Amino acid sequence: MFKRALLTGLLATFLFACNQKPKADICYTITPVKVDSISQLKIRMSIPADTSGVTTLSFPNEAWGQEKLFNTLGEMRLLNVEGVVEKDMDSSRIVLMHPKDTEQLEFEYFLKQDFDGDLSTGRIYRPIINKAYFHAFSHNMFMVPEKTESNQDIVLDWSAFPEDYTIHNSFGSQKRVQELKDMDMALFGNAIFVGGDFRVLSGDIQGNQISLATRGEWIPFQEEEVFQVLERTLTCQRNFWNDHSQEYFTVTMQPFPQETGSSFQGTGLTNSFATSISNNDFTDIEQLVYLFNHELMHNWIGHVIKNENEEEQYWFSEGFTEYYTFKNIATNKINGLTGAFYIREVNRTIRDLYASPVVEAPNAEINYDNFWGNRDYSKLPYWRGAVFAFYLDQKIRETSKGKQSLDDVMHQIYKDVKAKDQKLTHAYFIKVMKEFLGDDFEAFFQKHIEEGAKVDLYGLFDELGLEYDPMNDIYELGFTFTEDRKGIQSVVEGSAAWNAGLREGDEVFSRSIWQGSIDHEVELGVKRNGKRLEFAFYPIKKAMVPQLKETESNIGKLGF
Structure with a gap:
């Protein structure tokens, strides 16, 4: 009798609290708590119950490179009915079993930080919850019903937090009760939530x-x-x-x-x-x-202007974003950076592209497996696309005698997306570009994007009357690690690494490498025949790679 009365009392209290909030399909009440002196978040959900008697909630056990996210879950319980709560790690679900005649479920779970020690890049995407603050992404903070409409009314109640405790997220700042009307659940699941000692x-x-x-x-x-x-x-x-x-x-x-x-x-x-x-x-x-200029440009290139086939058009969504990163910085003198910065970034991108071991790989090789599993391929569309965009920008400016630029192409693409929901395809891009550079562009695109051949920068620089150096230093590490990165597998004879004294079979005990940088020395500590040796060298080699000079004449001719 006492147990039933207690359950009824808890239900009445919870329902009274929820009734004070705006009506919603999903209601979350978030409360800071201590469990065994450890800071956690208690999250209560009010959701419709499935008529089958089994309501499933989605909570990924693996996401964004993180594994065992179920370790961040503490105690879980149904509040208003007797039932069973089960974790299904294999399918990333929390299963709630309850009477079939239940209309509404009140469910509570605790979220905790599952690691000790300092924050690191490998832990950023896990829930961070301590006495000073919390930092969590929606997918590993809020469980969501699996059987639900794509759009829902959601309420987030933060009123249990102290008044001086910052509440800030993807949907607002310092709001103790947030109403998310007709919320796209995909957008809700792709959000950031922070609180505590954050300053806004x-x-x-x-x-x-x-x-x-x-x-x-x-x-x-x-x-x-x-x-x-x-x-x-x-x-x-x-x-x-x-x-x-x-x-x-x-x-x-x-x-x-x-x-x-x-x-x-x-x-x-x-x-x-x-x-x-x-x-x-x-x-x-x-x-x-x-960082801001590249990533925020994706609000349009990649988000509004979408690729038809993701990796196939990365030369555009990543490469053109890269180009417009340094073009817009220089054009608008953000943080005082000007045309000289633009030339430096163009030169850096050219060096990176020419130094790539897959510089002339066909576009078809930039597939899912290669892009996500091989650093050379993952960087290729950034560099190739940016150099291609630079080339097109200058050719359009020259052909139109300065009246047009690649900006006009981008604006036309954006206009077509907004008017016709146009996707970025190769055929569509060629069609748009023909209006600016003529019918020969199709063969040019086939050669330099589809087949992967380098564009003729020497010819372009001569044509535009730009000052440049034809031969320059590019990055060459000059050696490869063993698979476990604890030894030297091979050394390129005649490379800077070879000339410094590094040899195949050396055992590595320390290293400092600025990947891709020709301005920082590689520093290696190795063991050879029981002796400890240290090497330092600049990872460079001379190559036929054109580099623009940072002259006032060049800056002006490039449009700055």
């Missing part, structure tokens, strides 16, 4: 809210500097596309410790971009200028 810097662009949420004490820059870069970047990009339709956009910026070198990663999400950055003196604001 806010502004607006033509009446649309933008914000930066960050925490910690930054070493390499001031957060106000970062917000200025974000604001300037978004303003220029939205002006370029003449698109100021997004009413809310936020960037979350999470620091993590790293002793040497710099690293950063970011993920484009619904109304947001979540980034994590090494917090040390090796990181600088210019890296964020690049």
